[in-house]
Amino acid sequence: MTRTIRVEISKNGRIEVDFRGFPGETCLDEQENLTRILKSLGLWAVPVTIERKDMQQIRRELGAEEERRKEVRAE
Amino acid sequence: MSLISSYKTDIRLTQALSEGRSVEEDPGWDILHEAVWAAAEEFMGEVSHTVKDFYGRSFYADWVISTPEIPRGIGINVDRKTGQVMFIYDSYGLEGYARRIQEIKERVLQNYSAIAVSKALSLLNYQVDVVEEKHATDGKRVIVTGVL
Numbered sequence: 001m002t003r004t005i006r007v008e009i010s011k012n013g014r015i016e017v018d019f020r021g022f023p024g025e026t027c028l029d030e031q032e033n034l035t036r037i038l039k040s041l042g043l044w045a046v047p048v049t050i051e052r053k054d055m056q057q058i059r060r061e062l063g064a065e066e067e068r069r070k071e072v073r074a075e
Numbered sequence: 076m077s078l079i080s081s082y083k084t085d086i087r088l089t090q091a092l093s094e095g096r097s098v099e100e101d102p103g104w105d106i107l108h109e110a111v112w113a114a115a116e117e118f119m120g121e122v123s124h125t126v127k128d129f130y131g132r133s134f135y136a137d138w139v140i141s142t143p144e145i146p147r148g149i150g151i152n153v154d155r156k157t158g159q160v161m162f163i164y165d166s167y168g169l170e171g172y173a174r175r176i177q178e179i180k181e182r183v184l185q186n187y188s189a190i191a192v193s194k195a196l197s198l199l200n201y202q203v204d205v206v207e208e209k210h211a212t213d214g215k216r217v218i219v220t221g222v223l
Contacts, residue, residue: 003223005201007192011213013084013184015192019077027077030199035082037198040090042103042158043191045082053077061077 005034015045020061084188088158098153103187106194107160110186111138111151114179117215118142126150128165136163140183144175151183178214189217196221 006018017034019027035045053061091101098104115122120142125133127147136150150163162180166172189205196203201221210216 005196005221007196007219007221009185009188009192009217009219011181011185011210011215013181013188014081015084015188016079016081018079022077031078031080033199034195037195038191040102041106041191041194042086042088042090042101043188044085044087046085048081048083050078050080053079058077 003030005030014048084184086160086184086187088153088160092156092158098155098158101158103158103191104153106187106190107151107153107183108138109190110183111140113186114182115140115142117182118144118179120145120179123148126163126165129167134163140179142175142179145172145179149176149179182215185215185217189219192219199223 001021001023003022004018004020006020008016008018010016017031019030022030038045086103086107088098088101088103088107090103092098112122114120118140120140123139123141124135124137126136126139126149127133129147134150136152138151139148140151141148145164147165147169152161152163153159154161162176164176166176193203193205196219199221201223204220204222206218206220208216208218
C-alpha cells in the first residue's frame, strides 16, 4: 500500500501532519525520522497534538486507496 | 496504524554550530535565504541588508525586507552563537505597521516550514508535491504531500 505524508502549513508556521497507509507502529518511527530531519534543517517542531486514527478513518483511507488503484488499472 | 499530529514550529539554526562550523554553513541558512526572498516577492518588496529606525538611523541585518508599506524594513538576523532567528524593526509612529510586520514574520516562517518539510520528505525518499492555496484567514496555506 502507498504510504503518504500530508503536511499542511498554516500562516504562523504551525504544521499538521497526516500519516496514511503506515502498517502497525511504523508511522511513529517515520514521525520521529521526520522531526529529526526537520531539526537538522533548522525547523524545531514541538508536538501539540498527536491523534491515532480510529478503524473507521483507516477503513475509509483503505477504500480510497483501492478506488485509486482501480482507476489506475482501468487506464 | 496511522496518525494525525500537529506541531508548533520555531527556526533555530544549530546543526552547523553543533559541529563547530559557522552558522552561515548551516543547511537552514540557504532555506532562510529562500524563505525571505519568497516572502519579499509575495509582499512586492525588496531584500537588502539595511533596516532603519524612526530617526532614520541604519542598522545591518542578514536580510532586510522593505515594502512600500514598510519603508524602514524588517530585519532578519541569525544569532552567531545560538542560531536563534530574530526579527528587528522599529514600528514607532506608523499606524498599521505592527500588523504588516507580523504578516511578514509569519510568511517567512511559513515559507521556511514549507521548504524544510519538502526537503525533509525528499531526504526520506518520498516523491514530493507542493500546493499553495489561498485561505480566508491565513492568506495562504501550503500543502506538502510526500508519497512513497
